[in-house]
Amino acid sequence: MMRLAILGPGLLGGSIALAARQRGGFHTALWARRAEAVREIQSLEIADRASDQLRPIVSDADFIVLCVPIGVMPALAREIAPMIQPAAIVTDVGSVKGCVAEALAPIFRERGRFVGSHPMAGSEQTGIRAARADLFDGAVCLVTPDASSDRAAVLEVRSFWEKLGCSLTELPPAEHDEIVAQISHFPHLLAATLVESVAAENAQAFDYSGPGFRDVTRIASGHPGMWAEILHSNRQAVRKSAEAMIEKLREIVTLLDREAPMTEFLTQAKGRRDRLRLPKSNTDV
Amino acid sequence: MMRLAILGPGLLGGSIALAARQRGGFHTALWARRAEAVREIQSLEIADRASDQLRPIVSDADFIVLCVPIGVMPALAREIAPMIQPAAIVTDVGSVKGCVAEALAPIFRERGRFVGSHPMAGSEQTGIRAARADLFDGAVCLVTPDASSDRAAVLEVRSFWEKLGCSLTELPPAEHDEIVAQISHFPHLLAATLVESVAAENAQAFDYSGPGFRDVTRIASGHPGMWAEILHSNRQAVRKSAEAMIEKLREIVTLLDREAPMTEFLTQAKGRRDRLRLPKSNTDV
Numbered sequence: 001m002m003r004l005a006i007l008g009p010g011l012l013g014g015s016i017a018l019a020a021r022q023r024g025g026f027h028t029a030l031w032a033r034r035a036e037a038v039r040e041i042q043s044l045e046i047a048d049r050a051s052d053q054l055r056p057i058v059s060d061a062d063f064i065v066l067c068v069p070i071g072v073m074p075a076l077a078r079e080i081a082p083m084i085q086p087a088a089i090v091t092d093v094g095s096v097k098g099c100v101a102e103a104l105a106p107i108f109r110e111r112g113r114f115v116g117s118h119p120m121a122g123s124e125q126t127g128i129r130a131a132r133a134d135l136f137d138g139a140v141c142l143v144t145p146d147a148s149s150d151r152a153a154v155l156e157v158r159s160f161w162e163k164l165g166c167s168l169t170e171l172p173p174a175e176h177d178e179i180v181a182q183i184s185h186f187p188h189l190l191a192a193t194l195v196e197s198v199a200a201e202n203a204q205a206f207d208y209s210g211p212g213f214r215d216v217t218r219i220a221s222g223h224p225g226m227w228a229e230i231l232h233s234n235r236q237a238v239r240k241s242a243e244a245m246i247e248k249l250r251e252i253v254t255l256l257d258r259e260a261p262m263t264e265f266l267t268q269a270k271g272r273r274d275r276l277r278l279p280k281s282n283t284d285v
Numbered sequence: 286m287m288r289l290a291i292l293g294p295g296l297l298g299g300s301i302a303l304a305a306r307q308r309g310g311f312h313t314a315l316w317a318r319r320a321e322a323v324r325e326i327q328s329l330e331i332a333d334r335a336s337d338q339l340r341p342i343v344s345d346a347d348f349i350v351l352c353v354p355i356g357v358m359p360a361l362a363r364e365i366a367p368m369i370q371p372a373a374i375v376t377d378v379g380s381v382k383g384c385v386a387e388a389l390a391p392i393f394r395e396r397g398r399f400v401g402s403h404p405m406a407g408s409e410q411t412g413i414r415a416a417r418a419d420l421f422d423g424a425v426c427l428v429t430p431d432a433s434s435d436r437a438a439v440l441e442v443r444s445f446w447e448k449l450g451c452s453l454t455e456l457p458p459a460e461h462d463e464i465v466a467q468i469s470h471f472p473h474l475l476a477a478t479l480v481e482s483v484a485a486e487n488a489q490a491f492d493y494s495g496p497g498f499r500d501v502t503r504i505a506s507g508h509p510g511m512w513a514e515i516l517h518s519n520r521q522a523v524r525k526s527a528e529a530m531i532e533k534l535r536e537i538v539t540l541l542d543r544e545a546p547m548t549e550f551l552t553q554a555k556g557r558r559d560r561l562r563l564p565k566s567n568t569d570v
Contacts, residue, residue: 120495140493169493182483182490183498189537191501192554194475197533198467199557201526205467208425208454209561210405213468215500216476220558224551228544235541241486242538246531248482252474253527256520259513266509269477272484273505276494 005061007031007054007076009041011122012093013067014131017047019164022133031057040128059083063160064112066092069226070233074103084112089153091117091160095180096233097144097173105148113153116144116173118180119166126223134165141166142180144173181237188227189238190245191220290343292316292361293352294326294335296407297378299416301350302332304449307418316342325413344368348445349397351377354511355518359388369397374438376402376445380465381518382429382458390433398438401429401458403465404451411508419450426451427465429458466522473512474523475530476505 004020006013009032020026030047031054032038041050051057058064058080066073073092084090090112094100097116108114121139141161145154158168171179195217198205231238255262289305291298294317305311315332316339317323326335336342343349343365351358358377369375375397379385382401393399406424426446430439443453456464480502483490516523540547 120493140495142493179487179490179493182486183494187479187498187501190475190479190534192551192558193533193537194472194530195554195558196537196550197526197530200533201467201529202464203557205464206557206561208405208427208464209468210425212504213472214561215503216472217558217561218500219497220551220554222551222555224548224555227551228548231541231547232544239538239541241482242534244486245479245482246534248478248485249475249527249531252478252481253524256516256524259517262516263509263513265481266477266505266507266512269480269505270507270509272488272491273477273480273502276491276499276502 001025001027003027003029003060003062005029005031005058005064006047006067007057007064007080008067009037009046009050009128010067011126011128011130011135012119013065014041014046014128015121015133015135016065016067016093016164017041018131018133019136021047023163025163029057029061037128044128046128046131054080055083058088059085061085061088063156064088064090065117066090066094069229070094070096070100071229073100074107077104077107081107081111086111088112089156090114091157093117093119094233095184095230097142097176099233101144101146101173105146109148113150115149115153115157117157117161118142118144118176119161119164120184121166126226136161137165139166141168142176143168143170144176145170146173177234178237178240181234181241185231185234185238186241186245188219188222189231189242191217195220286310286312288312288314288345288347290314290316290346290349291332291352292339292342292349292365294322294331294413295352296411296413296415296420297404298350298352299326299331299413300406300418300420301352301378301449302326303416303418304421306333308448310448314342314346322413329413331413331416339365340368343373344370346370346373348441349373349375350402351375351379354514355379355381355385356514358385359392362389362392366392366396371396373397374441375399376442378402378404379518380469380515382427382461384518386429386431386458390431394433398435400434400438400442402442402446403427403429403461404446404449405469406451411511421446422450424451426453427461428453428455429461430455431458462519463522463525466519466526470516470519470523471526471530473504473507474516474527476502480505 004026017028020028028047029049030041035052038050038052101116104114119141121135289311291301302313305313313332314334315326320337323335323337386401389399404426406420
């Protein structure tokens with residue numbers, strides 16, 4: 001029986017608890033800052049134990065998952081570091097890994113073993129009521145050790161996410177951040193910018209929008225505060241993607257006058273898009 | 286019994302035939318250029334009559350719908366004009382209306398009554414095998430008369446699409462073209478450009494893409510030739526949307542350094558996106 005501590009009662013924290021219970025072999029303890037959230041966890045029977053106190057949740061844990069916003073992680077890590085078992089494994093679910101590893105690795109250098117994770121699952125829905133035991137089924141989880149990471153801890157973190165249904169890849173934190181900027185963070189900003197660009201041109205146009213516009217802008221419905229934090233935390237890589245996009249757009253606009261090269265361009269884009277590995281539709285990055 | 290002639294056996298032509306048959310009150314005749322397509326229509330029993338000859342399809346028709354690519358419409362219109370009943374109503378399903386009205390209205394000035402339509406339904410799937418009787422259920426249809434249009438014909442065209450399940454709006458052709466550039470044509474170009482921008486930065490990133498990237502790029506899987514023609518036909522308005530987008534992107538990238546204004550921006554975009562009128566998910570623009 002692995003003693004699993006989950007800190008943060010959002011969609012991801014709740015889904016980890018539900019998935020772990022469904023898989024079996026875990027004792028799950030879930031921490032929430034607010035007493036009201038603790039009562040909700042208890043009434044929904046999402047975890048074996050819930051508390052708004054950190055010590056009873058983390059002190060005997062073998063494996064601790066930080067499921068709080070990136071900006072809150074360093075303070076929470078400093079708070080729990082003195083309480084945890086010396087060999088406890090600590091991971092997180094943040095969408096940006098460079099800044100998290102930089103802040104957390106030193107905190108857990110003396111006590112605990114930290115390895116970052118990014119399970120690429122989620123949805124525009126947030127909060128524990130959206131939690132689902134199958135959220136990680138078939139999702140990619142990127143595990144992001146750096147040179148200082150304990151190799152045994154890396155393997156345990158991999159094995160944890162595999163048990164929850166993820167397929168695993170290891171990437172250095174900086175490489176992770178560039179990749180998710182390209183396929184998740186910048187596309188989010190792009191979708192929001194498209195909405196606002198149409199609004200600035202002619203807000204009446206929204207009345208005529210169909211499923212194409214709905215899909216291309218869906219991710220703009222994500223949680224604004226969470227995404228602003230992600231975008232800010234990964235701003236260097238997102239800026240680079242935005243600049244690449246602006247340059248590409250300028251180039252492509254010139255093809256509007258020439259139908260044959262435009263067909264060629266759209267054929268190439270369609271080919272790449274059709275070849276995307278398409279995970280199940282109820283998870284999201 | 287309305288004698289309905291549908292020219293062009295694609296997704297839209299086939300779906301109009303199926304929807305008309307389901308609604309009743311129509312005799313449906315479907316023209317396809319290729320004998321092979323005619324045999325397919327016959328074996329799928331999509332229309333009451335099918336032929337690769339125009340005259341037997343259009344000569345006794347009350348209502349004629351052109352469901353061929355925009356670029357082919359003027360030649361087809363010139364071919365059928367001498368064959369049709371003097372009071373026959375002619376409409377089309379092209380996604381761009383300014384250039385179609387300019388070309389077709391003079392052809393049908395002496396014979397027939399032309400009014401453009403744009404039923405905003407479709408899918409990345411193309412061809413008659415994707416045709417569905419419910420394709421137009423709840424879809425918006427934009428009818429685009431100009432100053433020269435016969436008012437009785439406009440009302441008949443509206444009534445036709447309403448019978449097939451559409452909700453109707455009238456717009457002048459130029460206004461139509463600006464609106465669809467904003468919510469359909471430019472977003473298509475944007476989705477394709479995003480795919481190619483990521484490919485240019487780091488094609489390996491596609492391996493990590495999830496449902497967010499899949500949705501934001503879905504429309505890039507549309508038919509390249511058809512879309513290149515649409516983009517070219519509506520290039521002025523699409524270029525205007527692209528320029529507005531580039532300007533907006535430049536402005537938004539500066540918010541990456543400032544989390545609070547970025548949150549505000551994302552909140553506004555989310556609000557607008559959440560308020561979109563969302564038609565059923567199996568139709569598309």
